[in-house]
Amino acid sequence: MNTPIKRRKTNITLDSTFYNKNLKKSNLGMKLENLINNSNTYYLENDLAVIHKKPTPIQVVRVDYPARNKAVIREAYYKTPSTTDYNGIYRGKYIDFEAKETNSNTLLPLANIHPHQIKHLYNIVRHGGIGFFIVSFKVKKEIYLAPFADLYKNYYLIQKRKSVPYSYFKEKCFLIKEGYNPLLDYLDVLDKLYF
Amino acid sequence: MNTPIKRRKTNITLDSTFYNKNLKKSNLGMKLENLINNSNTYYLENDLAVIHKKPTPIQVVRVDYPARNKAVIREAYYKTPSTTDYNGIYRGKYIDFEAKETNSNTLLPLANIHPHQIKHLYNIVRHGGIGFFIVSFKVKKEIYLAPFADLYKNYYLIQKRKSVPYSYFKEKCFLIKEGYNPLLDYLDVLDKLYF
Numbered sequence A, B: 001m002n003t004p005i006k007r008r009k010t011n012i013t014l015d016s017t018f019y020n021k022n023l024k025k026s027n028l029g030m031k032l033e034n035l036i037n038n039s040n041t042y043y044l045e046n047d048l049a050v051i052h053k054k055p056t057p058i059q060v061v062r063v064d065y066p067a068r069n070k071a072v073i074r075e076a077y078y079k080t081p082s083t084t085d086y087n088g089i090y091r092g093k094y095i096d097f098e099a100k101e102t103n104s105n106t107l108l109p110l111a112n113i114h115p116h117q118i119k120h121l122y123n124i125v126r127h128g129g130i131g132f133f134i135v136s137f138k139v140k141k142e143i144y145l146a147p148f149a150d151l152y153k154n155y156y157l158i159q160k161r162k163s164v165p166y167s168y169f170k171e172k173c174f175l176i177k178e179g180y181n182p183l184l185d186y187l188d189v190l191d192k193l194y195f
Helices: A014-027 A032-045 A115-126 A148-153 A155-161 A166-172 A186-194 B014-027 B032-045 B115-126 B148-153 B155-161 B166-172 B186-194
Strands: A049-053 A058-067 A070-078 A086-090 A093-102 A107-109 A130-137 A142-147 A163-165 B049-053 B058-067 B070-078 B086-090 B093-102 B107-109 B130-137 B142-147 B163-165
Touching (some): A032 A049, A032 A093, A032 A130, A032 A186, A049 B115, A086 B086, A086 B093, A093 A107, A115 A130, A115 A148, A130 A166, A130 A186, A142 A148, A142 A166, A142 A186, A148 A155, A155 A163, A163 A166, B032 B049, B032 B086, B032 B093, B032 B130, B032 B186, B093 B107, B093 B115, B107 B166, B115 B130, B115 B148, B130 B166, B130 B186, B142 B166, B142 B186, B148 B155, B155 B163, B163 B166
Parallel strands (some): A093 A130, B093 B130
Antiparallel strands (some): A049 A086, A058 A070, A086 A093, A107 A163, A130 A142, B058 B070, B086 B093, B107 B163, B130 B142
């Protein structure tokens, strides 16, 4: 239990900068979920944080057993998630967030965010956790970290507009830098904001 | 964001004691998972903690779309979970645990616990979270909270025996009291141990 937890290294070698440039190009088309999962694996393997994506909730209706110990699900349905996609622990703090992508250049539609996800993050932040959204403007190739507490202050306005304007992210949120290792270093933003 | 978080009430009225006794009998056959889910709902509704069961991980192979916006999963398989079943936040701390039931009166077979769940809880505790098992001895009708850190100290011995003896739970762990509201008050044990 006494193994020390490594702190993040900030020195970038010439080699990694080289890979950086090359990989950044190929990352451009990568789905936000894959960028985050890759980063979480990096954080876990380098003992920086333990953050996982929760499995997609599925309602299983019918299961066949073609052989002993082998179950095949034959009828099942996707359920609406009751919480966010990702949670875990970083530097002793509970971390909770949802990732959203949009093709729009001007806004994130509120339809992309479930009301129970808002309620869940509201609870998390009140109980002392760190809650946020990671929002990818795909066409602009910009990915922002949006702390929940500030977003919630503007929730009345957001509900009225049925969207969050791009300008909100540009002005009030934090651009996450894409790199080589990890592909999307969102903990770097948390370091600056909360630690 | 400034809504105060309620603290747990400890006063039990005569009424709830009455219900307590009656419900305890009917709870005896209830599955551990249901007891925990019921308690988590109680904790959430009373604003004491935000703890959820993660969905079961399922590998989806084939999906049909019999109608627009309607997806039916036609072939899928259960995957081995890479983490534990439950996590969340309580009094500002990250909480993570796995629930196990056994029909044995003398031991919990190690086969019930995946090695990656041990590794996951090991990481959680090192990163400052609270990790534990909730273990139900079904025939004895006793449910214990087993803090991970102490269990891990004995892990070499446990691996050799391929089980955790009942005496370990009886002597080193904490009996969780079953009641009315919530059905299984495991946060009460955490209060005494960690806060």
